[in-house]
Amino acid sequence: RKEVEQDPGPFNVPEGATVAFNCTYSNSASQSFFWYRQDCRKEPKLLMSVYSSGNEDGRFTAQLNRASQYISLLIRDSKLSDSATYLCVVPRFTGGGNKLTFGTGTQLKVEL
Amino acid sequence: DGGITQSPKYLFRKEGQNVTLSCEQNLNHDAMYWYRQDPGQGLRLIYYSQIVNDFQKGDIAEGYSVSREKKESFPLTVTSAQKNPTAFYLCASSIAGGNTGELFFGEGSRLTVL
Numbered sequence: 001r002k003e004v005e006q007d008p009g010p011f012n013v014p015e016g017a018t019v020a021f022n023c024t025y026s027n028s029a030s031q032s033f034f035w036y037r038q039d040c041r042k043e044p045k046l047l048m049s050v051y052s053s054g055n056e057d058g059r060f061t062a063q064l065n066r067a068s069q070y071i072s073l074l075i076r077d078s079k080l081s082d083s084a085t086y087l088c089v090v091p092r093f094t095g096g097g098n099k100l101t102f103g104t105g106t107q108l109k110v111e112l
Numbered sequence: 113d114g115g116i117t118q119s120p121k122y123l124f125r126k127e128g129q130n131v132t133l134s135c136e137q138n139l140n141h142d143a144m145y146w147y148r149q150d151p152g153q154g155l156r157l158i159y160y161s162q163i164v165n166d167f168q169k170g171d172i173a174e175g176y177s178v179s180r181e182k183k184e185s186f187p188l189t190v191t192s193a194q195k196n197p198t199a200f201y202l203c204a205s206s207i208a209g210g211n212t213g214e215l216f217f218g219e220g221s222r223l224t225v226l
Contacts, residue, residue: 004154034213043202043217044155087154091213099170100213102147102154 001026003101004090010107013078020074021106023088033071034089035062038105044087048073078110114139118203118218125197126226133188133221135203142208144186145215148172149200158201161186162208190223198225 005024013019025033032051036044048055050071054063061074075082088103116137125131137144143162147155157170161180175194180186186205190197200222204215 008152032213041200041222043220044215045217046214049213089213099157099160100215102156104152104154 003027004088004103006088006103006106008104008106010109012109012111015078015080015110015112017078017110018074018076019078019108020072021086021108022070022072023103023106024068024070025088025090026069027090028066028069030090032091033062033064034091034100035071035073036087036089036102038085038087040084044102047086075108078108080110080112083108083110116203116205116216116218118201118221120221121219123221123223124226125223128192130189130191131197131223133190133201133203133223135186135188135218136184137186137203137205137216137218138184139205139216140183141205141216142183143206144180145204145206146170146176146178146186146188147202147204149202149220155202158188197223199223 003026034049035047037047038044048062050062050064059076063072085105085107087105089100092099119134145160146158149155156172158176159178161167164183167178167180177189202220203218206215
């Protein structure tokens with residue numbers, strides 16, 4: 001299994017829909033996980049952190065399933081502005097600092 | 113406003129030429145990073161530095177060099193030894209010492225080798 005694996009999509013959904021995508025990880029010792037958002041040809045930005053069972057921030061919910069080693073991102077009431085690529089990120093444990101492993105990203109397109 | 117500034121935003125170079133990408137931050141972060149992003153691939157770590165005058169190789173350091181003479185600055189040189197230099201290069205910074213997962217990225221430099 002790859003360190004971090006995501007379905008590249010694209011996920012095409014109508015405005016107002018609920019959409020969820022998963023990310024699997026290989027290191028069972030990982031304790032924290034992150035979702036970054038990256039707009040087309042822009043830099044990634046931190047969207048949410050997941051430290052235990054899950055995290056909710058407005059329309060966004062991130063959940064962690066340790067037994068199956070995946071995290072999910074749920075977006076409710078999708079907006080056109082949610083169209084972006086969502087990167088799943090897992091810290092490494094070698095050395096110090098924020099050494100992170102980035103997934104390839106899942107592309108979301110929200111349409112009228 | 114605090115942030116990270118990368119320059120140039122777009123850069124074209126001929127094969128065999130070295131090029132240096134600039135990265136400056138005024139966030140007072142100790143740690144800085146260089147990533148490379150290619151289509152269909154995740155961000156890959158080139159080099160990182162946790163403190164001034166110290167840096168470590170990341171996963172794909174071959175063909176690249178860095179320096180960290182000042183806290184605010186972490187320039188990346190793409191040398192002629194790098195076989196596939198055309199890519200989107202992202203500089204980032206973070207607070208040192210912990211896996212908080214939060215990196216602050218610059219807007220990136222898009223390098224094309226002709």
